[in-house]
Amino acid sequence: ETGVxxxxxxLIKTRGQQVTLRCSSQSGHNTVSWYQQALGQGPQFIFQxxxxxxxxxxxxPPRFSGLQFPNYSSExxxxxxxxxxxxxxxxxxxPQTGRYGYTFGSGTRLTVV
Amino acid sequence: xxRVTQPEKxxxxxxxxPVELKCNYSYSGSPELFWYVQYSRxxxxxxxxxxxxxxxxxxxxxxxxxxTSFHLKKPFAQEEDSAMYxxxxxxxxxxxxxxxxxxxxxxxx
Numbered sequence: 001e002t003g004v005x006x007x008x009x010x011l012i013k014t015r016g017q018q019v020t021l022r023c024s025s026q027s028g029h030n031t032v033s034w035y036q037q038a039l040g041q042g043p044q045f046i047f048q049x050x051x052x053x054x055x056x057x058x059x060x061p062p063r064f065s066g067l068q069f070p071n072y073s074s075e076x077x078x079x080x081x082x083x084x085x086x087x088x089x090x091x092x093x094x095p096q097t098g099r100y101g102y103t104f105g106s107g108t109r110l111t112v113v
Numbered sequence: 114x115x116r117v118t119q120p121e122k123x124x125x126x127x128x129x130x131p132v133e134l135k136c137n138y139s140y141s142g143s144p145e146l147f148w149y150v151q152y153s154r155x156x157x158x159x160x161x162x163x164x165x166x167x168x169x170x171x172x173x174x175x176x177x178x179x180x181t182s183f184h185l186k187k188p189f190a191q192e193e194d195s196a197m198y199x200x201x202x203x204x205x206x207x208x209x210x211x212x213x214x215x216x217x218x219x220x221x222x
């Protein structure tokens with residue numbers, strides 16, 4: 001059984017650019033959530049996808065968008081990058097019921113310069 | 114609004130001493146409470162869920178609805194317990210987690 005894998009592990013972008021982060025969910029999990037973790041903070045919920053539909057969104061602007069594919073993998077896209085977008089981006093997957101909580105990936109460290 | 118408060122950013126204890134990591138929450142309803150742990154250079158992983166009432170690695174946590182708390186406890190700290198600990202809550206079912214800011218536990222030999 002594979003866990004949640006994220007790519008890339010590190011990324012440096014320039015302010016104003018666009019970025020795409022990728023996540024492969026754990027086998028058997030059809031729900032994927034994305035979190036942003038700034039330095040010294042707990043993870044903040046961005047949005048969640050269930051069976052390719054967004055079914056929850058946190059307090060993030062529309063330039064944060066996502067996709068979920070038929071194999072339940074997911075992408076997080078951020079347009080018009082700002083310096084404050086520098087953070088660790090975590091992907092988490094769970095089975096439909098969510099009974100056993102979420103399995104997290106190792107994250108993508110995004111630095112915006 | 115849902116909120117999780119972990120009042121201590123850093124907690125240092127000696128090996129063998131008792132540990133209590135505090136977590137308070139605000140939520141209008143009956144949330145599910147979790148503790149997640151992140152060891153150095155490792156991913157965030159689930160430690161405890163309040164609904165399972167289990168003890169993992171010697172840690173326990175009791176949900177106190179009257180005080181809206183879910184403190185994490187261990188009677189005798191070990192050096193390998195040194196890590197970042199996050200308390201989190203969610204509504205029932207497959208809803209997103211709300212995390213606290215975390216407490217770094219440092220166990221001193």
